[in-house]
Amino acid sequence: MISKVRSHVTQNEPLLFELSSPGKKAYQLPELDVPPVDASKALGAEHVRREVEGFPEVSEVEAIRHFTRLSTWNYAIDLGLYPLGSCTMKYNPRLNEAVARIEGLAWAHPYQPESLSQGAMEIMSALESALIEITGMDAVTLQPAAGAHGELTGILLVRAYLESLGNPRKKILIPDSAHGTNPATAAIAGYAVENIKSNDRGMIDLELLARVVDEDVAALMITNPNTLGVFEEQIARIAEIVHSKGAQVYMDGANMNALVGITRPGDFGMDVMHLNLHKTFSTPHGGGGPGSGPVAVKKHLEPFLPLPRLTAGHAGLRFDYDRPRAIGRVKAFYGNFGVIVRALAYIMAHGGEGLRNATMDAVLNANYIRKKLEGYYELPHRAPSMHECVFSDARQAKQGVKTMDIAKRLIDYGFHPYTVSFPLIVHGALMIEPTETESKRELDLFVAALIAIAKEVEEDPEIVLKAPYGTRTGRVDEVTAARKPVLRWKPAD
Amino acid sequence: MISKVRSHVTQNEPLLFELSSPGKKAYQLPELDVPPVDASKALGAEHVRREVEGFPEVSEVEAIRHFTRLSTWNYAIDLGLYPLGSCTMKYNPRLNEAVARIEGLAWAHPYQPESLSQGAMEIMSALESALIEITGMDAVTLQPAAGAHGELTGILLVRAYLESLGNPRKKILIPDSAHGTNPATAAIAGYAVENIKSNDRGMIDLELLARVVDEDVAALMITNPNTLGVFEEQIARIAEIVHSKGAQVYMDGANMNALVGITRPGDFGMDVMHLNLHKTFSTPHGGGGPGSGPVAVKKHLEPFLPLPRLTAGHAGLRFDYDRPRAIGRVKAFYGNFGVIVRALAYIMAHGGEGLRNATMDAVLNANYIRKKLEGYYELPHRAPSMHECVFSDARQAKQGVKTMDIAKRLIDYGFHPYTVSFPLIVHGALMIEPTETESKRELDLFVAALIAIAKEVEEDPEIVLKAPYGTRTGRVDEVTAARKPVLRWKPAD
Amino acid sequence: MLEACGVSSLDDFFSHLPPDVRLNRQLALPAGQSEYEISAYFRARADQNATGYASFLGAGVYNHYRPVLVDTVVSRGEFLTSYTPYQAEISQGTLTTIFEFQTMICQLTGMEVANASMYCGSTAVPEAGMMAARITGRNRLLVARTLHPEYREVLKTYARYQGMAVEEFGYTAGHGTVDLDDLDRRLDDKTAAVILQSPNFFGIVESVDAAADLAHKRGAMLIDVFTEAVSLGLLEPPRQADIIAGELQSFAISPSYGGPYAGVIATREKYIRQMPGRLAGETKDSHGNRAYCLTLATREQHIRREKATSNICTNQALIALMATVFMTVYGKQGVRELAEQNLAKAHYLASRLPRKFAGPFFNEFVAAFPGKSPETINGMMLEKKIIGGLPLGRYYPELEDCMLLCATEMSTREQMDVFAEVLAQ
Amino acid sequence: MLEACGVSSLDDFFSHLPPDVRLNRQLALPAGQSEYEISAYFRARADQNATGYASFLGAGVYNHYRPVLVDTVVSRGEFLTSYTPYQAEISQGTLTTIFEFQTMICQLTGMEVANASMYCGSTAVPEAGMMAARITGRNRLLVARTLHPEYREVLKTYARYQGMAVEEFGYTAGHGTVDLDDLDRRLDDKTAAVILQSPNFFGIVESVDAAADLAHKRGAMLIDVFTEAVSLGLLEPPRQADIIAGELQSFAISPSYGGPYAGVIATREKYIRQMPGRLAGETKDSHGNRAYCLTLATREQHIRREKATSNICTNQALIALMATVFMTVYGKQGVRELAEQNLAKAHYLASRLPRKFAGPFFNEFVAAFPGKSPETINGMMLEKKIIGGLPLGRYYPELEDCMLLCATEMSTREQMDVFAEVLAQ
Numbered sequence A, B: 001m002i003s004k005v006r007s008h009v010t011q012n013e014p015l016l017f018e019l020s021s022p023g024k025k026a027y028q029l030p031e032l033d034v035p036p037v038d039a040s041k042a043l044g045a046e047h048v049r050r051e052v053e054g055f056p057e058v059s060e061v062e063a064i065r066h067f068t069r070l071s072t073w074n075y076a077i078d079l080g081l082y083p084l085g086s087c088t089m090k091y092n093p094r095l096n097e098a099v100a101r102i103e104g105l106a107w108a109h110p111y112q113p114e115s116l117s118q119g120a121m122e123i124m125s126a127l128e129s130a131l132i133e134i135t136g137m138d139a140v141t142l143q144p145a146a147g148a149h150g151e152l153t154g155i156l157l158v159r160a161y162l163e164s165l166g167n168p169r170k171k172i173l174i175p176d177s178a179h180g181t182n183p184a185t186a187a188i189a190g191y192a193v194e195n196i197k198s199n200d201r202g203m204i205d206l207e208l209l210a211r212v213v214d215e216d217v218a219a220l221m222i223t224n225p226n227t228l229g230v231f232e233e234q235i236a237r238i239a240e241i242v243h244s245k246g247a248q249v250y251m252d253g254a255n256m257n258a259l260v261g262i263t264r265p266g267d268f269g270m271d272v273m274h275l276n277l278h279k280t281f282s283t284p285h286g287g288g289g290p291g292s293g294p295v296a297v298k299k300h301l302e303p304f305l306p307l308p309r310l311t312a313g314h315a316g317l318r319f320d321y322d323r324p325r326a327i328g329r330v331k332a333f334y335g336n337f338g339v340i341v342r343a344l345a346y347i348m349a350h351g352g353e354g355l356r357n358a359t360m361d362a363v364l365n366a367n368y369i370r371k372k373l374e375g376y377y378e379l380p381h382r383a384p385s386m387h388e389c390v391f392s393d394a395r396q397a398k399q400g401v402k403t404m405d406i407a408k409r410l411i412d413y414g415f416h417p418y419t420v421s422f423p424l425i426v427h428g429a430l431m432i433e434p435t436e437t438e439s440k441r442e443l444d445l446f447v448a449a450l451i452a453i454a455k456e457v458e459e460d461p462e463i464v465l466k467a468p469y470g471t472r473t474g475r476v477d478e479v480t481a482a483r484k485p486v487l488r489w490k491p492a493d
Numbered sequence C, D: 001m002l003e004a005c006g007v008s009s010l011d012d013f014f015s016h017l018p019p020d021v022r023l024n025r026q027l028a029l030p031a032g033q034s035e036y037e038i039s040a041y042f043r044a045r046a047d048q049n050a051t052g053y054a055s056f057l058g059a060g061v062y063n064h065y066r067p068v069l070v071d072t073v074v075s076r077g078e079f080l081t082s083y084t085p086y087q088a089e090i091s092q093g094t095l096t097t098i099f100e101f102q103t104m105i106c107q108l109t110g111m112e113v114a115n116a117s118m119y120c121g122s123t124a125v126p127e128a129g130m131m132a133a134r135i136t137g138r139n140r141l142l143v144a145r146t147l148h149p150e151y152r153e154v155l156k157t158y159a160r161y162q163g164m165a166v167e168e169f170g171y172t173a174g175h176g177t178v179d180l181d182d183l184d185r186r187l188d189d190k191t192a193a194v195i196l197q198s199p200n201f202f203g204i205v206e207s208v209d210a211a212a213d214l215a216h217k218r219g220a221m222l223i224d225v226f227t228e229a230v231s232l233g234l235l236e237p238p239r240q241a242d243i244i245a246g247e248l249q250s251f252a253i254s255p256s257y258g259g260p261y262a263g264v265i266a267t268r269e270k271y272i273r274q275m276p277g278r279l280a281g282e283t284k285d286s287h288g289n290r291a292y293c294l295t296l297a298t299r300e301q302h303i304r305r306e307k308a309t310s311n312i313c314t315n316q317a318l319i320a321l322m323a324t325v326f327m328t329v330y331g332k333q334g335v336r337e338l339a340e341q342n343l344a345k346a347h348y349l350a351s352r353l354p355r356k357f358a359g360p361f362f363n364e365f366v367a368a369f370p371g372k373s374p375e376t377i378n379g380m381m382l383e384k385k386i387i388g389g390l391p392l393g394r395y396y397p398e399l400e401d402c403m404l405l406c407a408t409e410m411s412t413r414e415q416m417d418v419f420a421e422v423l424a425q
């Protein structure tokens, strides 16, 4: 009945520290070609430690087996559909990994002379130009390390800009559907957060907006398409309203995968936005990162972009540090260059048309899933879906089955779950983003699994409540983990 | 009770051809920068095919998922102990993979000018010298592609040598404990095979040998340590006896992992031998290959080594094609260079002392297992073990359980089985070679598993007879496979 | 599929977008290219960069050997292409490695808890500063001028709008260590934390505990920063520090022109709930087996929103895994031997050059060339295929005739001799 | 562990070896080196080889792009570090890929069965010859002079002691294709097989079926050989052949100075039991699920010993997997487009050079330079960072003023223009 997976022996493995035994080593250093130095003499005995207590000691084969065995406990894009809403878990071309490791790029030191860094700088400038074309904005900084970091950068730009006009203002408006990083960012930037309620179509309520926007509002942080996967149809009007009171519109671009090649934030009134290269532009998520969150702005914000700015000099590209109005630095060096390389490789592989096709396929796949499942799961908002669709567990909840239970049961069917209980405006949300790289075959299996689970909920909810069964690790007790935190290994005494 | 493994969901996957759908592609070619050519015009319509019928059409993500999913159905050294007797499944340092892929080596064309191949040639000559030192022989050819290929080369050398003395002779003596490639090789080299029975210590019976060696005998093919893992203590005498009748001694060096740094075939009278670089010198076995089977010889056989010979010329290294007495070529080009690179890297990493230590650890591990298991499994030969030990299923057979059943049950305990029913002189053999790269921890788990199985055989043989249970694939019906061979996929009609 | 969706063309999916915001042309980007062309492009760019140069650059980014095992591990699709391990039952691989990472960071730093990673060292510092502000309820940060200059810049950017005052204190001209008197003078009851780096930007080992005592006397916290993780193989960690913020680039993370790297924050158990970033914790599964999961999420933005301890979401997991593999490969003996080699190499180079400061140094030091310009010296070096040190004038006007030099286990005696000889001329 | 073994030192394990055969010193090899030193050594060797040259060498080893996916797949430990799949229950991954390999080789060659791989093309040929001898009970092999010269040498070495006579037949001076009249003259009732290559060593497409008809008339078999697998994307396979022996190096197997490569033998169902090498077959497991296993082992040395069809044991599994991934990545459209590009490139180059033969060619051709020596021409090319073609004099005295040139999808128009211009001078 479950056709996607079968269970198979997988190796157990202790922690490194339990595996460790004195004297084992997995390394060898070249012989020292200079006189050895007595550490206590050179540094002072009080500065020299006896040893790194508890540090592991294993052989090379134990090391590779350790990590290989652990890896088999993971699910991954390379194994199947990973429909996490808002995360854009698309397939990441392996070519990107290869080019990022080319010696002259991977081993470039950020302080090596600019004359010997032109290749790296050209890559950065090529990506900046591509992102400007894709977003329709006027300038881009590649410095931010991730989306949230881009948000902070963007809001600081807004603040610096407003300050330059005499008043930084007090608050930031954020729809209740927004991602958690939006309000968290606003707070760090020293702003008060005012949440605005979405209307029943899951979009911004224009009347409400008009009422709350005033001279205290620094900016509206809007996600478009929003976290329901819905395009804010009144986006142009929204921008007008915000601008009419001298406030700025910040767009969270995490969902650009729904827009690339179709419409450009710069063309619908956005003042500043960030992009998640690690989502839309395919850097593998690596179990949580790294990312890269470039910020794109309109002309009026350009003077405030972080230091340094990449500029064309007479002797090729150079970094400009002489920008008095800049907000300063948000990160050492120039950004997550390795991720920048991957994103450019991805854009080069697709080209303009390819990027547009990817967007259309992403939207097609989301709508296909929505259509196939709307008969089985509650669809709280009926507005057209873009790259993702959001159901709720309303029907299943009647049987006492929650979205998390359905998610766990999906694992038995051989899939990674969707995003659970986000966005907050949907109670018991199932947020599904398939991305463009999934085949119809994989989507059909996924749909079939969710339909089968819906049936299980009707016939025998218990099955679903105790899932998963097929995994080497049963349902994990997260409550105890938080109540009595054990955050590191300690030798049993 | 089984502490080494737990079962976990693993992805199912159809064959490529079932996955395929028209129009999908995982490749992109650069745009053609020359005029296209009409194939039918250029080649003649009759030479041009319509298409490659049935060839797969999949996307890049489908391709990588296909092979990633399939890979999870395999056991491997990277996952655990792989105690296949006679196969020397040791851990293969990943560095070897990296160096073999260095562009100037991986992309060297065998016909590029010798002046632009000195690096590759130096590597070959460095390995030749190392192998000469390790074997104590006088010359080495790296041309053979694997052990069996080396055997053929070696026997052809013997034949050419004897021919040069006027008589190639008729037969080759081979102990009944020998690997199947030995007799198969002798046959291809045009010799009759005479098997000689081992004595009850599993070694060559000197009286018997003295009786059978005569002027018709071209060579004795001997494996030392032999396939019981036993060192032929009379090896020097054996060589004398064979030589006394003008015959040659060929040593199958597949078990060199027991001798490196301890004793050298060249020092105990061997005339010619092959080495399995993919065993002793750690090229990963890759699911069946590639290998490399260099042949080492004493001076008198050197003139007959295959063409071309690597030699030092005035302008660096060169290949000598002008060797009238050579047996000719056994392979196009110069040998499996990529494997040669790996073997040299392995030797460089260990150094002389490291290689010797590896040998001693390999012997230690085998003896440890022998000691721990001799109380539970029949040890048909009590002679001291070198790198492997061979048990028999005699005790378990009384319960109707055969070595193959025990092997399958081992899989449930999280291990790859030992070599089953080889050597042929041991009925129902369990041939165990742990290699030096295994930790005591892994060995103890393995020993515990075999002991537990021995108990199961006593208490409830049925369990063992139906194993494995934990795998995604149950016991495979090999009989039907051979009776009605299905050797390729065909579209269902 | 279109049919199933009840539309006739892909365009229909976008028909609800206001026409005037639609892009009515293809993006003006070159046509899609093949793998071969793309790798050719990046190889060509790489060739424009420095290749085949010896280098004595450090200053927060160090040239250490990357064991082959590192890429072997992080290239496995199961690690490379998995998401943040929110679904513990199919993420135990990642979760276990994070737990091991947290443990090893604690062992290295002598702290009780460490998080799963921050973006990098430079952003870990302001996060630590904000953490101290929350804990102490104070809003003034005293930062050493011997902290990496770019880290200080980032700190100021972050602090500026949170009503956090950032004030710098100096270093002693003779030893190049923090000026404890200056620090003591500036300490007051509003000071949330004192922030310093050891080995500091000049490569000199600071007496962190002394600074800690001064800070603690005024109820302020001590935040110690490290940029050269390899030093921890040999250096006694600052037991008196309250928070340690560091950069792990030295642990098998390639320089990659400035990123991605991995930062980390470690502290005492009692401050856990004020810590930013993800944490993996141990628990049990429904069968009673040991299992791991992300925990204490109530600190984080997706739960706490504007009240979160930080806005960080995506972190540097895969890069932290590189560091985890590195620490595993070198292990207890290796991290020490590696540190000892770095110490020996740097001292060999220093023995042949005019040192500016007398303080004890690890693998970096400041060389002074009175009357000469470091840029000119570097120019001479380039001709020998050597990238010299970092000229310090831009960051420290008083050190305009100085450069910061670094030697690691990768620096050969031969390269160092050439460097010294060129100087001698 | 020593204790458990009841010995006091590791040496005790060797005490039973006769003292006079013991090595009483350490091996005279350099001390063990670090990863860093070893990779430095091999990089230095690599730099002594040709790097950064354009090349027009083919002659059995072709310069085709290797898709990144190939190493991604073969680097997975589960494929890289597994043994021959004798234990089917934990080897389904390898077995399935072999089954897919066998199928795709059949699809490419038009044969009914293919084995799991041979060492290489050059050793697959004698194996095919021996196979034909077993099937026909005859012992004479007629081999075309247009078969790769080194393949012919290997064939002779193998055949020599098995009482197999190897005789060559010629090619036509005009077209460079096999001389059918000469073949017909030499065919007799002792002839086990006729062996020829298409595209042949000169790059020219042979009329294999015509030769097959002649062979079959005399009850001999026809063995077709290919060295350039890419040609099969475009060329009609020789339906009349009885056995096809080929080299798959073109399918993502790097030239690697001559190996490891992967050979293959394909034939008709009725000859399976005379086939050398491993075969994977489909069957069921105890649950009735489809499964694969190695089969027909009764042909092989480990069962049949001296009566085996071949002595091959270890084959080229991992290399064959590279070819499998390559065929998957390119697929139906790709193998054709790739072949078409090779055709176009070679014809562009040929259009600017004096061709020796008139026969239809794929991506290689013979260029003749009357009065000039190919070596001198190549010398001129080297100065332009171009490695020219293979001088044919060594293999074909009558072609001493000729070289064999190859162009693939990797050859750029620019390189080819430079080549032609240098010649023009």
Ligand SMILES: Cc1ncc(COP(=O)(O)O)c(C=O)c1O
Pocket: A086, A087, A146, A147, A148, A149, A179, A181, A223, A227, A252, A254, A255, A276, A291, A292, A293, C312, C313, C314
């Ligand atoms: C809508 C949205 N905004 C912002 C973010 C934050 O991006 P990052 O995780 O790169 O900091 C995310 C990522 O989950 C997101 O989904």
Ligand SMILES: Cc1ncc(COP(=O)(O)O)c(C=O)c1O
Pocket: B086, B087, B146, B147, B148, B149, B179, B181, B182, B223, B227, B252, B254, B255, B276, B291, B292, B293, D312, D313, D314
């Ligand atoms: C004892 C012995 N001899 C010869 C061989 C043949 O070597 P290869 O498989 O490399 O042809 C083997 C390999 O299994 C072996 O174990």
